[in-house]
Amino acid sequence: MASPLVPRSELTTEHWAQLRRDGFLAVQGAIDGEGIDALKSAIREWQERDAPDVRAQHARLHDTKTVASFGLEPDPEALVSALRALLVTLTGERWTPRGSRIVFKRAVGDKGAPWHQDWHYHRGAHRYRVWIPLHAMSVSSGCLRVIPGSQSEALPHVPAIGTGWRLKIKRPQEELDAGAVDVETALGDLVLFSDLTAHASRPNGAAADLWAITCDLQQDVAA
Numbered sequence: 001m002a003s004p005l006v007p008r009s010e011l012t013t014e015h016w017a018q019l020r021r022d023g024f025l026a027v028q029g030a031i032d033g034e035g036i037d038a039l040k041s042a043i044r045e046w047q048e049r050d051a052p053d054v055r056a057q058h059a060r061l062h063d064t065k066t067v068a069s070f071g072l073e074p075d076p077e078a079l080v081s082a083l084r085a086l087l088v089t090l091t092g093e094r095w096t097p098r099g100s101r102i103v104f105k106r107a108v109g110d111k112g113a114p115w116h117q118d119w120h121y122h123r124g125a126h127r128y129r130v131w132i133p134l135h136a137m138s139v140s141s142g143c144l145r146v147i148p149g150s151q152s153e154a155l156p157h158v159p160a161i162g163t164g165w166r167l168k169i170k171r172p173q174e175e176l177d178a179g180a181v182d183v184e185t186a187l188g189d190l191v192l193f194s195d196l197t198a199h200a201s202r203p204n205g206a207a208a209d210l211w212a213i214t215c216d217l218q219q220d221v222a223a
């Protein structure tokens with residue numbers, strides 16, 4: 001099943017309710033193409049300068065790195081500032097940035113991310129993740145997958161050995177796949193999801209290195 005996207009200009013408080021109900025919201029046309037192009041060039045330059053080694057090419061097939069660790073310009077968090085302002089308006093609450101990462105999906109051998117909930121990585125106050133693909137992402141190229149409604153509970157996790165990720169949900173893959181939707185996105189679209197939303201990604205089948213950026217936002221609910 002594929003997930004529909006909501007145009008950025010049509011977002012209302014009803015979509016905020018939808019995000020809380022389903023655990024995710026896919027937004028169309030949220031990021032401008034120039035910002036994405038600039039980020040892609042910066043990542044490419046960084047890779048050529050600092051990571052041309054065999055280890056980076058072969059051992060880390062699907063890997064994430066904090067943006068702060070190599071001072072990327074432009075700062076990806078600037079790309080989500082308009083979305084953050086909109087969330088403040090829709091919810092009447094503060095949204096604090098909690099760091100950004102780059103997801104590297106290697107051209108060869110990538111298996112995609114295993115099913116997981118991000119909350120197990122930080123186990124703090126709840127956050128939402130903004131997932132910004134820097135390429136069009138389809139089922140065949142490595143799109144994000146989510147399980148609608150899965151954010152209602154923290155599911156047990158086990159080590160995700162050999163995936164490039166630390167943890168995965170302790171349930172049979174087929175069972176998780178059965179409840180999944182694929183979120184296919186064009187350039188400029190993004191997916192917002194709760195840190196308890198079970199998600200994974202399809203393997204990179206595009207025969208080229210692909211990247212996504214994630215920016216975490218914490219909702220500071222008024223007491």
Ligand SMILES: O=C(O)CCC(=O)C(=O)O
Pocket residue numbers: 103105112113118129131199200201212214
């Ligand atoms: O981009 C991907 O392949 C997966 C991203 C993901 O699972 C995450 O950010 O937690």
